[in-house]
Amino acid sequence: MSSNWITQLLLILCLQMAVIAIARNDPTNYVEETIEAKDTHEKKPVLKKTRNNFDVSAYYRLTNAFKGSRLALDVDEQTNNYDLKLNPISDRESQHWHFVPLGNGVYSLRTRSFGDEYSLDIINDGKNTIPHLAKTGQYTGQFWHLVRRSDGTYNMWNDFTTQDKLLGVIPSSGVAKMLPKAASEAKQRWRFVKIE
Template identity: 35%
Template sequence: MKTGSRILFVICLLLMAQGIYSQTFGEGYYRLTTQWLGNGKSLDVVNDGTNNQLQIAKTAKVSGQAWKITPIGDTGYFRLTTEWMGSGKSLDVVNDGKNNKLQLAATDDVTGQYWKITSLGDGFYRLTTKWQGQGKSLDVVNDGKNNQIQLAKTEDVTGQYWKITALK
């Protein structure tokens, strides 16, 4: 490869990396859906009195489906909270030994609440945590009901391709 071609190649790689790892999200709220289930099913908080369990539910204009994506300093990670529960409850990994269940937990400085949002192209993103790393991604459980989420081994499956759509 000639020197000019190498330089152009390196510049292209740097630009692609910037697009993949430097996601920015505005001040508003967002809807999270998957490529697999489409826009008709959204990440939602179960309204059961406890209000800390998550599900994939029929898309509706409800505050439990409105997610705020807040940068955590200059770390490249984000905190995910809902309009309904506010900034005091964050999307978190349950520390139970299996470490694949998710919940809304009291907002804290823990790596299970630090989310990396990586562009996959075509408007879809992969969501991983600082704690579990790139090897586990936010995924929809493929069990016939298809309404539960988990952290699962990162794979090229559409249940791990998340669309993040601005609401307000």
């Protein structure tokens, strides 16, 4: 009798996990477009994969709705932790962000200057509010969710701090910080500007 109860409990748990996995993977939010190859002489079509209405093979500048389009999220290479802040838009490759799909609508964010070796993460110091670049790994602070808003901006949160905290900026300094969720606040909304 007890083994039947355990078997049924395991079956229910497996079904719940399957339903959650299916719900998180939203295939209607994924589009494949065929584009012509520009860097070759061939006429062979190349697939450009997009998700959340952006091209995951491209690089983007991240601008903040509160601070405006003249400042972009940048890596402060002068700090030991590669902290983040808004700086005037420039050709610095530390302002060129790439969204690496990890599956189920989760992304790793990396810069052109640091490549795949470093990803956007959160310092685990008990407060867990400081975003920075850290060695890429299987860390929940590197698993980012992008929530598109009706105005075309995005809220960004990660699995470590959960959706209770969103990536934002301190208005006075432009320093990036995980802030308590207030999704409609401009300092927690981001624009992704494709770099051509």
